[in-house]
Amino acid sequence: MTATDPVVDRLAAAAPLHALLTPTAEVRSALAAQAAAAPPSGPLAGMPVVVKDNICTLEYTTTCGSRILEGYRSPFEATAITRLKAAGALIAGKTNCDEFAMGSSTEHSAYGRSFHPIDRERVPGGSSGGSAALVGAGAVPAALGSETGGSVRQPAAFCGVVGIKPTYGRVSRYGLVAFGSSLDQIGVFGRTVSDAGRVLAAISGRDPLDATCEDRDPLPLPAVPENLQGFVIGIPKEYFPSDLDPGVRRACDRTIRLLKDLGAAVRDVSLPHTPYAIPTYYIIAPAEASSNLARYDGVRYGPRPAGAVDVRALYRATRGHGFGAEVRRRVLIGTYVLSAGYYDAYYRRAQRMRSLIAQDFRNVFDRGVDLLFTPSTPTPPFKAGEKLGDPVAMYLADIFTVTANLAGLPALTLPIGRVQGLPVGGQLIGPAFLEDEMLEAAFTLERSVEPEAEA
Amino acid sequence: MSISREEVEKIARLAELQVDEAALPGLVDQLSRILEYVAQIAALAATESAQPFHPGPAAIRFRPDEVRPAPLAFGPERMAPAFRDGFFLVPRLGAFEAGRDDAAEEDA
Numbered sequence: 001m002t003a004t005d006p007v008v009d010r011l012a013a014a015a016p017l018h019a020l021l022t023p024t025a026e027v028r029s030a031l032a033a034q035a036a037a038a039p040p041s042g043p044l045a046g047m048p049v050v051v052k053d054n055i056c057t058l059e060y061t062t063t064c065g066s067r068i069l070e071g072y073r074s075p076f077e078a079t080a081i082t083r084l085k086a087a088g089a090l091i092a093g094k095t096n097c098d099e100f101a102m103g104s105s106t107e108h109s110a111y112g113r114s115f116h117p118i119d120r121e122r123v124p125g126g127s128s129g130g131s132a133a134l135v136g137a138g139a140v141p142a143a144l145g146s147e148t149g150g151s152v153r154q155p156a157a158f159c160g161v162v163g164i165k166p167t168y169g170r171v172s173r174y175g176l177v178a179f180g181s182s183l184d185q186i187g188v189f190g191r192t193v194s195d196a197g198r199v200l201a202a203i204s205g206r207d208p209l210d211a212t213c214e215d216r217d218p219l220p221l222p223a224v225p226e227n228l229q230g231f232v233i234g235i236p237k238e239y240f241p242s243d244l245d246p247g248v249r250r251a252c253d254r255t256i257r258l259l260k261d262l263g264a265a266v267r268d269v270s271l272p273h274t275p276y277a278i279p280t281y282y283i284i285a286p287a288e289a290s291s292n293l294a295r296y297d298g299v300r301y302g303p304r305p306a307g308a309v310d311v312r313a314l315y316r317a318t319r320g321h322g323f324g325a326e327v328r329r330r331v332l333i334g335t336y337v338l339s340a341g342y343y344d345a346y347y348r349r350a351q352r353m354r355s356l357i358a359q360d361f362r363n364v365f366d367r368g369v370d371l372l373f374t375p376s377t378p379t380p381p382f383k384a385g386e387k388l389g390d391p392v393a394m395y396l397a398d399i400f401t402v403t404a405n406l407a408g409l410p411a412l413t414l415p416i417g418r419v420q421g422l423p424v425g426g427q428l429i430g431p432a433f434l435e436d437e438m439l440e441a442a443f444t445l446e447r448s449v450e451p452e453a454e455a
Numbered sequence: 456m457s458i459s460r461e462e463v464e465k466i467a468r469l470a471e472l473q474v475d476e477a478a479l480p481g482l483v484d485q486l487s488r489i490l491e492y493v494a495q496i497a498a499l500a501a502t503e504s505a506q507p508f509h510p511g512p513a514a515i516r517f518r519p520d521e522v523r524p525a526p527l528a529f530g531p532e533r534m535a536p537a538f539r540d541g542f543f544l545v546p547r548l549g550a551f552e553a554g555r556d557d558a559a560e561e562d563a
Contacts (some may be wrong), residue, residue: 058528075527075534168510182510208518212511280494290470297471299543302541310549312471320473328472329482333489335470346493348507353496355505382516391485392492408510 001299003029007048007140014139017115019130022060022093030059034090039323042101047195049084050130051144053102055186056175057081060091063101064177065109065127068296070303077193078175078211080144080186080203087202092140092292095130099259099324100293101151101179103127104397107331107388120420122381125155125397128189131160135189135424142199143189148180149281152187152402153413157376157425160451162186162196162442165401167432168212168408171200172207180288181212183281183405193414197221200435215431216445222436224443226353229263231441232370239374239400240388247419248375252455255416255426259373259447264441269369271360274403276353278395281402283337283350289327290334296322329391337349358407363426365431371441374400376413376425400427410435412442415451424455457487 008028011020020027031048039045042261054064061070081091098108106129107112114129116122117137124133128145132152135143136159145152147165156163165187176186184204190196199219205218235256240249260266298304300317305321308314323331337346364372367425378399387394404411409429416426426445430438460483467474474482537544 053542075529090464108478211515214512215516276496276498279495282489282493283496294471298536300531300544302536302544308546310547311545312549314475314546315471319471320475328474329485329489331470331472332466332482332486335466336458336462336486339466341467345497349496349499350493351507352505353499355508356499358508359505395492406508426550450523 002032002035003046004028004035004048004090007031011092011134014137014434016118016120016133016203017124017133018112019096019114019124020050020093020095020134021063021111021130022314026060027093031090031092031404034059034085038090039088040084042086043198044084045088047089048092048140048146049089049142050092050095050131050140050189051081052080052097052131052146054097054146054177054194055080055096055144056177057091060094062094062177063111064101065097065111066304066322066324066327067110068318072301074175076175078171079207081175083203084199089199089202095134095143097130098127099327100177100289101127101146101148102289102326102330103155104150104394105382105384105387106130106155106349107384108324110324113222113384116381119381121383123158124386125158125381127151128187129155129190132156132161132163135159135161135191137320138191141191142195144199145187145189146176147185147187147405148183148285148403148450149205150398153376153401153425154190154398155425156189157413157415158423160358160379160423162190162193162412162414163433164196164200164412165404165410166200166204167410169212170204170219170410170433170435172210172213173243174207174209178292180285181292182288183285193439197439216433219435222440222443224447225440228259228441228444231264232368233259233264233266233441234269234369234372235266236269236271236274236364236366236372236374238271244375245379245419247380247455248378248424251417251419251424252375252414252426254455255445256373256447259445262444262448267369269364270370271364271403273353273356273360277357277403277406278399280350280353280357281406282395283346284354284406286334287338287347288334288375290331290338293327293331299331324392354406357403361407361409361429371432374427374429374430376400376427380419380422380424405428408432412438414442414446414449416449417451417453419455423451458483458490
């Protein structure tokens with residue numbers, strides 16, 4: 001029996017969720033090696049953290065949930081991983097995700113779907129569904145995921161855990177496999193705001209290896225305030241549409257009353273361009289993906305199908321065999337919206353719409369609002385297979401999360417109640433680089449909210 | 456805004472993506488559905504002349520221009536499907552050579 005055996009046992013017990021891609025025997029030996037090399041103290045000493053399989057690690061393969069990277073071992077590790085280890089954390093394996101982080105249910109993994117920790121008929125959300133499911137099942141206290149349009153917050157809300165998407169530029173993306181480079185950020189999951197915040201603090205800060213990472217010190221963790229007096233919290237009406245799930249609405253209404261009871265001033269606000277966020281995202285993200293994923297061609301890494309007669313046939317066969325259905329759709333949409341004759345109608349217009357969406361947030365924050373409160377998802381966790389037939393229905397699962405990605409803002413989800421036993425998340429969105437204020441409010445709210453109570 | 460089968464075949468060639476004949480009709484339907492949905496942004500009034508949005512630092516920071524070792528745990532020979540004498544091996548260039556079929560076709 002070694003110090004790391006209990007976490008391996010918990011991960012083995014969670015095997016039916018199909019959330020971890022690394023075999024537990026491999027986790028066991030990797031953890032023993034890391035524990036021997038780890039600093040004896042540190043803010044995260046001994047904390048096991050699982051990592052989404054699109055973040056490069058030296059200990060484990062990095063497949064991005066794709067056949068095109070089957071068996072791939074990175075020759076370097078992500079800055080976030082190096083920092084976790086320096087803080088004393090132990091990397092406890094790689095988690096399942098939608099292929100190249102494209103999806104909202106973890107059903108688009110080439111290695112099979114992951115299961116919701118409470119109801120196996122349902123999805124854990126996505127794309128970082130494996131990380132969310134393992135934290136939700138209590139196998140690990142924290143996990144890393146990545147966000148391009150909500151891939152940490154949406155599964156965190158579904159699995160009843162805390163999920164944080166930091167400001168674009170807060171955390172180095174060195175070693176995060178690129179999907180949409182103007183949107184991608186590494187995010188964190190935690191059982192509590194404290195666990196998630198501590199991990200975020202450890203991985204944040206300047207990095208000369210990532211030119212998009214801001215030249216800032218690591219995030220300082222705030223003290224927990226007594227109450228929310230002095231906070232002005234905006235409730236954007238566009239996030240409470242008439243077809244919002246009634247259970248989600250009840251949980252949010254209850255939380256808004258709680259925010260007032262805690263002393264916050266609650267104000268109705270409007271973010272008028274919100275309805276265009278998903279269409280804007282599904283032009284910009286595929287455009288960037290089609291460009292980023294051009295590197296997977298069967299030449300430098302990954303498996304290569306045999307028998308290609310020339311190099312172009314090699315590219316086409318490698319990509320045709322290696323990419324799954326959703327990645328193929330996005331590569332094709334991205335290529336289309338960037339092609340001659342369509343660039344102005346789609347891509348340029350989407351870039352302008354993105355500006356207007358970002359301006360909506362600035363207008364609200366400039367008028368004295370400190371934070372916004374919204375539902376994290378429009379529904380509780382949905383059933384597996386329910387949205388696979390219609391890509392647009394799947395895209396709409398991110399309708400309340402994608403705006404913070406488009407505007408580059410920090411946002412957080414925490415559990416605020418249950419609907420028929422299934423978790424519901426509430427979201428806080430803050431101004432850029434004010435994660436500390438967002439965490440203060442989350443700490444206070446977490447102390448009073450009843451996450452297990454039916455809404 | 457729907458997309459035709461011929462357009463899907465064309466963008467698949469541009470994206471260097473082999474698409475099975477049998478999968479094409481379904482793909483045409485799905486891509487049309489997505490493009491019809493995202494076409495909502497056409498509602499953006501011509502008078503709203505917002506500048507494109509760029510997240511991240513306002514200016515690119517440069518590192519000193521000095522040669523430093525690449526911090527890799529191992530070299531490309533461990534990753535590449537085919538590698539010899541410091542080179543990645545690929546089949547003949549074929550379609551990229553002058554006069555070949557679809558290279559010329561896409562230039563047209």
